[in-house]
Amino acid sequence: MEIFLQQLVNGVVLGSIYALVALGYTLVYGIMGLINFAHGDVVMIGAMVTLTVARLLSNSGLPGPLIVLLGLLAAVPTCMATGYLIERIAYRPLRNAPRLAPLITAIGVSILLQNLAMMIWGREYLSFPQIIPSHAFSFFGASISTTQSIIVIGSGVMMVCLSFLVKKTKLGNAMRATSQNPEVATLMGVEVNTVISLTFILGSALAAIAGMMVSAYYGIAHYDMGFMLGLKAFTAAVLGGIGNIEGAVLGGLLLGIIESMGAGYLGTLTGGVMGSNYQDVFAFFVLILVLVLRPSGLLGERVGERP
Amino acid sequence: MPNRPLFIVVAAILAGCAKHEAGSELVVRIGSVAPLTGPQSHLGKDNDNGVRLAAEEINASNLVIGGKKARIEVLSEDDQADPRTATVVAQKLVDEGVNGVIGDLNSGTSIPASKIYSDAGIPQISPSATAIAFTSQGFKTAFRVITNDRQQGEALAQFATAKLHAKSIAIIDDRTAYGQGLADEFGKDAKALGANVVAREYTSDHATDFTAILTSIKGKHPDLVFYGGMDAQSGPMMRQLRNLGMNVAFLGADGSKSPEFIRLAGRSAEGAYASTPGMPLDKMPGGQAFIEKYNARYGKIQLYSPYSYDATRVMVEAMKKAGSAEPSKYLPYLSKTEWQGVTGPISFDDKGDIRRGTVTLYQVVNGSWKAIP
Numbered sequence: 164m165e166i167f168l169q170q171l172v173n174g175v176v177l178g179s180i181y182a183l184v185a186l187g188y189t190l191v192y193g194i195m196g197l198i199n200f201a202h203g204d205v206v207m208i209g210a211m212v213t214l215t216v217a218r219l220l221s222n223s224g225l226p227g228p229l230i231v232l233l234g235l236l237a238a239v240p241t242c243m244a245t246g247y248l249i250e251r252i253a254y255r256p257l258r259n260a261p262r263l264a265p266l267i268t269a270i271g272v273s274i275l276l277q278n279l280a281m282m283i284w285g286r287e288y289l290s291f292p293q294i295i296p297s298h299a300f301s302f303f304g305a306s307i308s309t310t311q312s313i314i315v316i317g318s319g320v321m322m323v324c325l326s327f328l329v330k331k332t333k334l335g336n337a338m339r340a341t342s343q344n345p346e347v348a349t350l351m352g353v354e355v356n357t358v359i360s361l362t363f364i365l366g367s368a369l370a371a372i373a374g375m376m377v378s379a380y381y382g383i384a385h386y387d388m389g390f391m392l393g394l395k396a397f398t399a400a401v402l403g404g405i406g407n408i409e410g411a412v413l414g415g416l417l418l419g420i421i422e423s424m425g426a427g428y429l430g431t432l433t434g435g436v437m438g439s440n441y442q443d444v445f446a447f448f449v450l451i452l453v454l455v456l457r458p459s460g461l462l463g464e465r466v467g468e469r470p
Numbered sequence: 471m472p473n474r475p476l477f478i479v480v481a482a483i484l485a486g487c488a489k490h491e492a493g494s495e496l497v498v499r500i501g502s503v504a505p506l507t508g509p510q511s512h513l514g515k516d517n518d519n520g521v522r523l524a525a526e527e528i529n530a531s532n533l534v535i536g537g538k539k540a541r542i543e544v545l546s547e548d549d550q551a552d553p554r555t556a557t558v559v560a561q562k563l564v565d566e567g568v569n570g571v572i573g574d575l576n577s578g579t580s581i582p583a584s585k586i587y588s589d590a591g592i593p594q595i596s597p598s599a600t601a602i603a604f605t606s607q608g609f610k611t612a613f614r615v616i617t618n619d620r621q622q623g624e625a626l627a628q629f630a631t632a633k634l635h636a637k638s639i640a641i642i643d644d645r646t647a648y649g650q651g652l653a654d655e656f657g658k659d660a661k662a663l664g665a666n667v668v669a670r671e672y673t674s675d676h677a678t679d680f681t682a683i684l685t686s687i688k689g690k691h692p693d694l695v696f697y698g699g700m701d702a703q704s705g706p707m708m709r710q711l712r713n714l715g716m717n718v719a720f721l722g723a724d725g726s727k728s729p730e731f732i733r734l735a736g737r738s739a740e741g742a743y744a745s746t747p748g749m750p751l752d753k754m755p756g757g758q759a760f761i762e763k764y765n766a767r768y769g770k771i772q773l774y775s776p777y778s779y780d781a782t783r784v785m786v787e788a789m790k791k792a793g794s795a796e797p798s799k800y801l802p803y804l805s806k807t808e809w810q811g812v813t814g815p816i817s818f819d820d821k822g823d824i825r826r827g828t829v830t831l832y833q834v835v836n837g838s839w840k841a842i843p
Contacts, residue, residue, distance in 0.1 A: 166689035169714075173681045286511050288702050293736040299715050306715045381678050382709045383734060385509070388678070426682035430671070439683045440645055440672035 165304025170427040171420065172302070176311045176380070178419020179318035183373040184396035185403070185411035186325060187366035193406035194342045194362050196262070200269035201249055203393015204276035205242050205367050209374025210384040211284050212238040214291050217379075227294030231379060238371040245276075246367025247360055255356070273390070280386040291382045314376045321369060322412050328365075329408060338362060342406075391443075398450040404463025413461060421445050496540040498533075498795045500525065500782065501563040503573030503583070505551035509676065509702040512730055512772055514575055517597055518546050519768045520778030521572050528786055536793035542786065549579045551675070560586040568592060569795045572781045575774065577601030578647035584612045592797050593804055595785055597777035600724065600747065601651040605821040611797075613804065615781045615816055616774070617747030617827030619648075622723060623655025625829035626696070626745055630656075631663040633831075633842075634719055634743075636694035640669035640687040642680075642707070644699035649675070652723050653698030660696075668692050673707075675700060680707045681714065688716050700725040705734025712738040719743065727832055727839060728773045739834045743842075748813040750830050750841040751776055760812040780811035 184206055191199045213234035220230045253268040299306040329335040337358045340348040345355050377392065378384040395418065403414025426442040453460060502521040504514035525542040533540045545568060549556040556579035563571060564586060571587060571594045574580040580599035587594040588609035595613045596604065602620050605612050630636045639660055643653035657667050668690040671683040684707070687695060695711065695718055697704045704726040711720060720742045722731070727744035735742070751757040751771075760779065764771050784807050792800035809816045817825045832839040 166685060169685045169688065170682065173685055177679065177681075286507055287730075288509060288705075288734060290705070290734045290736060293709075293738075299713070308713055310713075381706055382736065383678055383706045385678075391676075423682045423685075427686040430686070438670070438672050439686070440674070442677075442682065443674075 166427075168303055168305035170423050172305050172307055172311065173427075174420030174423030175416060176314050176419070177423060178399075178416035179315045180373055180376055180380075180392075180415075181396050181399045181419050182412045182415025183318045183321060183369055183376070184392060185400040185415045186322065186408065187370050188397050188400040189403075189405055189408060189411040190325075190362050190366045192400070193408075194338055194359060195254075195258075197254065197265050198269065198397070198405075199249075199254075199363075199366070200266070200393065200397075201253075201272040201276060202366065202370060203389035203391075203396065204273050204280075205245055205249075205370040205389070206374040206377065206392055207280060207384070207386065207389030208245055208276065209238045209242045209371035210378035210388065211280060211289070211374075211386075212241045212371075213375040214289055214378050214384045215284075217292050217294060218289075221292035221294055227296060230294055231375065235372065235375050238375055239368050242367040242371035242374070243364045246363040246370070250360055250363040255359075273393075277386055277389070284384075284386060286386060289384045291378050291384065293382070295379060310380055314380060317372065317376070321372065322408070325365075325369070326408055334358070334361065395446050398446050401460055402449060402453050404460025407460070407462050410460055410462035417461075418446055418449065421449060494538070496535055496538045496795065497543055498535070498540055498786070498789065499543045499545055499566070499568045500785065501545045501547060501566075501568040501571040501573065502778070503547045503549050503556070503559055503563070503571060503579075504575040504778075505579075506546065506548035508550050510551050510575070510700055513598075513700070513728070513774065514548070514551075516768075516772035516775045517573070517575050517778040518544075519764070520597065520775030521546075521782045523764060523767060523775070524779045524782035524786075528783070533786070533790075535789050535795055540795065542782075547573075549574050549576075549583075551576050551579060553578050553582045556580070556583045557586060559583070564590040564592060569789070569797060570594070570785045572597060572778055572785065574599065576646065576648055577604055577651065580604050580612075581607070581647060584609050587611050591801070593785065593788075593801050595781040595804075597781045598724075598774040599648070601647045602655075603647070603651070605823050609822075610805075611801065613781075613818055613822040615777050615784065615811070615813065615824055616724075617829055618823055619652045619655050621827045622745060622747055622829050623652055624659045625831075626656050626721065626723060627659030627663055627665075629743070629745070629831050630660060630694055630696070630721055631665050634694060634721075636660075636665055636692075636719065638666045638668045638690070638692045638694075640671070640690065640692040640695045640718075641667055642671045642673060642683060642687075642695065642697045642699075644675045644677075644703055645672055646675055646699070648725065649698035649700075651698075653696065656696055656698065656723075673699070673703060675703065677703060678706055680710050684711055684714055684716065688714060692718060694719045694721055696721045697726065698723060701728045701731040701734065705731045705739070708735040708742055709738040724773065729770055729838075730772065732834060732837060732839070739837070742834045743831060744839070745829050745831050746773075747827060747829055748777070749828055751812065753841075754812055754814060755810065756812045776811075776813045780809070780813050780816060783811065784809050784816055 216234035399414035399418045403410030425445040426439040430438040504517040547559040560583040577599040643649040722744040732739040788804035792803045
């Protein structure tokens with residue numbers, strides 16, 4: 164039982180990270196109908212910047228959580244700027260182009276960011292200094308560390324704030340208007356370009372936070388870490404219904420739990436025929452199932468093609 | 471990706487051409503193959519440095535082969551630790567007409583490449599491929615200067631059961647030829663010695679999240695976790711193991727015994743065990759001198775550079791004895807090698823495996839690897 168609980172905790176922590184990254188995909192898709200494949204690499208930039216600051220300050224005598232917070236203060240603006248530049252350079256000139264064109268530039272930007280990171284930070288795995296005191300407290304026999312609880316609570320708070328922002332504020336109104344019909348939104352006095360830029364900046368800030376969490380939790384960062392993470396988070400967004408904020412959260416959590424349970428129990432259940440080596444397969448198996456059975460995702464609405 | 475290895479090769483070839491025109495000097499070209507990009511690039515660079523250090527020393531000592539003044543030229547190639555790339559690189563080196571090859575680093579790459587070298591009749595000495603299959607394919611050209619996994623798995627199982635008194639063991643591997651082969655050997659020997667294998671889990675050589683498999687292992691309460699794979703995984707794995715509150719012994723093999731492992735695992739590295747084939751370097755005649763030379767030239771030794779250094783010396787020694795750098799002429803002399811290397815005495819059995827291979831065990835004490843007497 165305690166092992167089951169522990170796997171559940173692992174799954175929820177992993178799922179919270181997926182959900183946070185998935186929100187970035189879903190925000191951009193909801194507004195522009197574009198899949199920003201470079202989003203995973205923005206997460207990587209966030210992880211790298213936090214890690215660099217943490218390494219510089221690890222011997223300064225400052226308390227660990229403060230160092231991580233300072234790292235985050237550097238990572239969030241860096242990622243915001245990256246997100247803004249990506250939109251300005253790679254997507255805005257193609258706004259009226261066929262939908263395939265921005266998809267290709269998205270992949271191009273992703274490769275560009277990876278290679279830039281490789282040139283700046285090198286191709287080795289970088290280790291995150293162990294500065295956060297790791298108290299583990301017991302929850303019905305499952306151990307939960309401070310880092311894990313911060314990840315889950317932090318992600319939860321972010322998601323609630325985002326949901327509030329989109330549903331209750333003026334900016335949220337403008338975002339939803341742009342999403343429904345950019346031309347009419349312009350006629351109503353919405354600065355569509357500003358709204359889209361802000362959406363990218365917002366998504367990138369979430370990516371920076373996710374990057375900090377990933378590198379602090381696993382203790383490691385690498386220039387191509389964003390690729391797989393991005394793909395999994397994209398799967399989570401599609402699973403929940405892309406373009407839907409609650410869907411991204413649900414999809415992320417579900418995917419995290421499915422992966423963790425799958426890796427933990429598949430070997431025992433199949434009597435060793437399939438083992439934990441199939442861990443990464445689950446995410447994509449789930450993606451295929453959802454696309455076949457419910458193409459609009461769990462919480463997505465069946466909508467007609469955009470005019 | 472920026473292609474540094476290619477640049478080095480081009481530079482080497484250009485330099486070679488210039489020299490060819492200059493005089494009657496014999497140019498011996500030795501290929502050095504290792505992953506120079508990707509998660510294992512620190513180990514690949516280390517291997518390549520070992521070859522280069524040996525070549526520099528040999529060149530400085532006025533090498534004469536068959537009465538002719540000769541010079542070693544190293545052609546470095548990147549196999550990306552990928553079996554497919556390894557065959558492409560092997561074919562490239564064969565086409566360029568190298569006299570011999572030191573490589574590859576991994577078992578998974580050395581095995582497919584060995585067929586190509588064997589077909590071309592070019593001797594290949596792997597400094598670090600430990601999988602049994604590498605020398606058991608019947609190729610006359612495949613050699614290694616490192617203890618193989620049968621010997622290493624046996625020594626590790628002995629250590630786990632006799633010294634650490636492990637009764638129930640969990641085994642993880644990275645599904646590469648090396649990791650899986652070693653884990654299988656270890657599991658077989660540990661069972662034969664009376665231990666119980668309670669969990670067998672898998673990951674990949676690109677993974678970073680091991681919490682799910684470690685949790686599953688936690689539920690089976692082993693006294694020891696064994697990992698067959700490289701440091702880029704075992705380092706973070708060790709950290710996650712301790713974060714899950716598991717205070718079991720952790721045993722890795724040669725892929726984990728590096729400074730990189732300690733860096734990646736951080737404070738959690740303390741107390742971890744790992745093995746390396748051969749004797750502790752600082753105990754070997756000439757070992758201390760090698761450490762100093764290497765440190766002065768390239769910095770810290772990661773893992774296998776002493777082996778790639780020895781492999782290069784052994785190959786050139788055979789050429790000297792044969793009086794020729796022609797592969798077919800010096801190959802018979804290579805099989806009859808008797809050489810006192812920095813990693814120990816080197817001679818080959820009829821398969822190309824090193825004779826009297828030994829294994830040394832290490833533990834992390836106060837942030838560095840210490841040999842266990």
